[in-house]
Amino acid sequence: xxxxxGHPNRLGIxxxxxxxxxxxxxxLYTLHRLTGxxxxxxxxxxxxxxxxxxxxxEAWAASMARVSGPLFVVGEFLVFSAFAFHAVNGVRLxxxxxxxxxxxxxxxxxxxRTSVHEQRxxxxxxxxxxxxxxxxxxxxxxxxx
Amino acid sequence: xxxPANVTFRIRRYDPATQQPPAWExxxxxxxxxxxxLDGLRTIKETRAATLAWRSSCRMGVCGSCGMFxxxxxxxxxxxxxxxxxxxxxxxxxxPNFAIIRDxxxxxxxxxxxxxxxxxxxxxxxxxxxxxxxxxxxxxPHELExxxxxxxxxxxxxxxxxxxxxATDPAYSGPMPLAQSHRYNADSRDGGFHARKQVxxxxxxxxxxxxxxxxxxxxxxxxxxxxxxQIMKRQLVFDYLRLYKQPxxxxxxxxxxxxxxxxxxxxxxxxxx
Amino acid sequence: MRDQRxxxxxxxxxxxxxxxxxxxxxxxxxxxxxxxxxPGDPHPIAWANVVARAKTGFFTxxxxxxxxxxxxxxxxxFRNILFELGPGPGVKRAANLVxxxxxxxxxxxxxxxxxxxxxxxxxx
Numbered sequence: 102x103x104x105x106x107g108h109p110n111r112l113g114i115x116x117x118x119x120x121x122x123x124x125x126x127x128x129l130y131t132l133h134r135l136t137g138x139x140x141x142x143x144x145x146x147x148x149x150x151x152x153x154x155x156x157x158x159e160a161w162a163a164s165m166a167r168v169s170g171p172l173f174v175v176g177e178f179l180v181f182s183a184f185a186f187h188a189v190n191g192v193r194l195x196x197x198x199x200x201x202x203x204x205x206x207x208x209x210x211x212x213x214r215t216s217v218h219e220q221r222x223x224x225x226x227x228x229x230x231x232x233x234x235x236x237x238x239x240x241x242x243x244x245x246x
Numbered sequence: 247x248x249x250p251a252n253v254t255f256r257i258r259r260y261d262p263a264t265q266q267p268p269a270w271e272x273x274x275x276x277x278x279x280x281x282x283x284l285d286g287l288r289t290i291k292e293t294r295a296a297t298l299a300w301r302s303s304c305r306m307g308v309c310g311s312c313g314m315f316x317x318x319x320x321x322x323x324x325x326x327x328x329x330x331x332x333x334x335x336x337x338x339x340x341x342p343n344f345a346i347i348r349d350x351x352x353x354x355x356x357x358x359x360x361x362x363x364x365x366x367x368x369x370x371x372x373x374x375x376x377x378x379x380x381x382x383x384x385x386x387p388h389e390l391e392x393x394x395x396x397x398x399x400x401x402x403x404x405x406x407x408x409x410x411x412x413a414t415d416p417a418y419s420g421p422m423p424l425a426q427s428h429r430y431n432a433d434s435r436d437g438g439f440h441a442r443k444q445v446x447x448x449x450x451x452x453x454x455x456x457x458x459x460x461x462x463x464x465x466x467x468x469x470x471x472x473x474x475x476q477i478m479k480r481q482l483v484f485d486y487l488r489l490y491k492q493p494x495x496x497x498x499x500x501x502x503x504x505x506x507x508x509x510x511x512x513x514x515x516x517x518x519x
Numbered sequence: 520m521r522d523q524r525x526x527x528x529x530x531x532x533x534x535x536x537x538x539x540x541x542x543x544x545x546x547x548x549x550x551x552x553x554x555x556x557x558p559g560d561p562h563p564i565a566w567a568n569v570v571a572r573a574k575t576g577f578f579t580x581x582x583x584x585x586x587x588x589x590x591x592x593x594x595x596x597f598r599n600i601l602f603e604l605g606p607g608p609g610v611k612r613a614a615n616l617v618x619x620x621x622x623x624x625x626x627x628x629x630x631x632x633x634x635x636x637x638x639x640x641x642x643x
Binding site for chain 1: 530533534536537540541544548549550551552564566569573586589590593594596597600604625628629631632633635636639
C-alpha cells in the first residue's frame with residue numbers, strides 16, 4: 102500500500118493558459134476571465150464616480166472632469182470592448198453550459214465529433230458579433246465625436 | 247509524416263528513493279514500423295533503462311492504464327503512433343495534475359475517490375428486485391442513447407490532465423467523476439438523482455466547469471465529458487428552479503411465459519452427443 | 520447546496536445585466552449611431568441628460584437593478600477565480616465575509632445615490 106504523498110505535479114495557473122496546444126475555446130475561457138476582472142475593477146470605481154450626480158451639478162461636473170482626459174477615453178473604449186466580448190461570449194456560455202448548443206449524446210464512432218465541434222460555429226459567430234460591436238463602438242468613440 | 251530513422255525519447259524520470267527532483271532522460275532508438283510510444287518504452291526498459299516504471303496492460307486502448315503526457319498532450323501511450331506526432335523527438339511525462347509516484351506512474355487515487363463519492367452505480371428503491379431479479383428492467387433505444395456515449399469511459403485520467411480547473415483546484419471533482427455521475431443520472435434504470443445531488447450541489451459539483459472543452463478533446467474514447475457535465479448542469483439548475491422532474495426509474499418487465507417459434511425459423515438439428 | 524444556488528443566480532444575473540447594461544452602453548457609447556435617451560444635449564454625460572434620466576422611475580429602477588445584478592455577478596465571478604486557486608478554509612471564510620459585506624455596502628451606497636439623484640432631479 103502506498104504511504105508516500107508522491108511528487109506534486111499540478112499545472113497550477115499555467116493550466117489556465119495552455120494556449121497554442123489546445124482549441125479556440127481555451128482562449129475564449131481565458132479571455133472571458135480577464136475581461137470579467139477588468140470590468141469588475143472598472144465597475145467598482147464607476148459606482149463612486151457616478152454617485153456624484155446625487156450631490157448636484159457642480160459635484161457632477163468635477164467628477165466628470167476627472168475622467169475626461171484622452172487616456173480615459175481610450176480606457177473607456179477598452180472597457181466597452183471588454184463588455185462586448187464578455188456579453189456575447191456570456192450568451193454563448195449560457196447556451197452551452199445549460200446543455201443546449203452542444204448537440205445530443207451520440208454513439209462515439211471514430212473520428213469523434215465532440216460537443217466542442219458542435220458549438221464551434223456558435224463560438225465563431227460570437228467572435229464576429231463581438232467584433233462588429235467593438236467596431237461600432239470605435240466609430241462612436243473616436244470618429245464621430 | 248514519413249517515418250524517421252531514429253526516434254529520441256525524452257522521458258521524465260523520478261525515483262522517490264533518491265532525493266532528486268524529476269529530471270529528463272534522453273534515449274534514442276531505431277524506428278520500427280508501426281511503433282507506438284508504448285513500444286518504445288518497452289524497448290527502452292528491455293535494452294537501456296531497466297528501472298523505468300509505467301502502467302500499461304492491454305496495449306490496445308481499452309484498459310485506460312497508460313495515460314501519459316506525450317508531446318504536450320495527455321494521450322494513451324499504446325494508442326499514439328510515433329508518426330502521428332510529426333516529430334522524431336517524443337517527450338514522455340507522467341499525467342499532470344496527479345502526484346507522481348515514480349517515473350511515469352501518476353497517483354490516480356484522488357480521481358477515484360471523487361468518482362466513488364459521486365455514487366457511480368444504479369440506485370433504486372426496489373433493492374430486493376435489484377439483488378434477486380425476477381425480470382429485466384425495460385429500456386428502449388432512445389433512453390439508451392441518452393447515456394450510452396458516457397459509458398465508453400475507460401478511466402484513463404487524460405481528461406483530468408487536460409482540465410484547467412483540475413490544474414489549480416484540488417476540491418473540484420474533475421471531468422471523469424462528473425461525467426460518470428451524469429451517466430447514471432441519465433440512465434433510465436436509475437433513481438438516484440436526488441442522492442447524487444447532495445454531493446453535486448456542493449463545491450464538488452460541476453460549478454467550476456467553464457467549458458474550456460479540453461476534456462472532450464483529450465478523451466481517447468470519444469466520451470465527451472464536457473457534454474455530460476453541461477447537460478447535468480442544466481438538470482441541476484432546473485431542479486433548483488423547481489422545473490425538473492426526475493423521471494421514474496424503469497419498470498421491471500416480467501419474463502415472457504408464452505414463447506412461440508416464428509413460422510419461418512427452422513428447428514435446430516437433433517443433438518448428436 | 521450553496522454552489523448550485525449561487526451559480527444559478529450568477530447566470531440569471533448575467534442575463535439581467537445583458538439587457539440593462541446593453542441599454543446603458545447603447546445610451547452612453549452608441550449615442551451618435553443610435554441617439555436614444557439623450558434628450559437634453561448631444562453629450563450623453565451632460566448634466567441636462569443626467570437630470571432627464573434621473574427624473575424617470577424607469578431609469579432609477581434600472582440603475583438599481585443593474586447595480587445589484589452586476590455586483591453579485593462580478594463578485595461571485597471573482598470569488599470563483601479566487602477559490603479555484605485552492606486556498607485554505609480560513610481564507611475561504613474570510614473571502615466570503617469580505618465579498619458579501621463589501622458587496623452589500625456598495626449596493627446600499629449605490630442605490631442611495633440613484634434614489635437621491637432622482638429626488639434632486641425632480642426638484643430641478
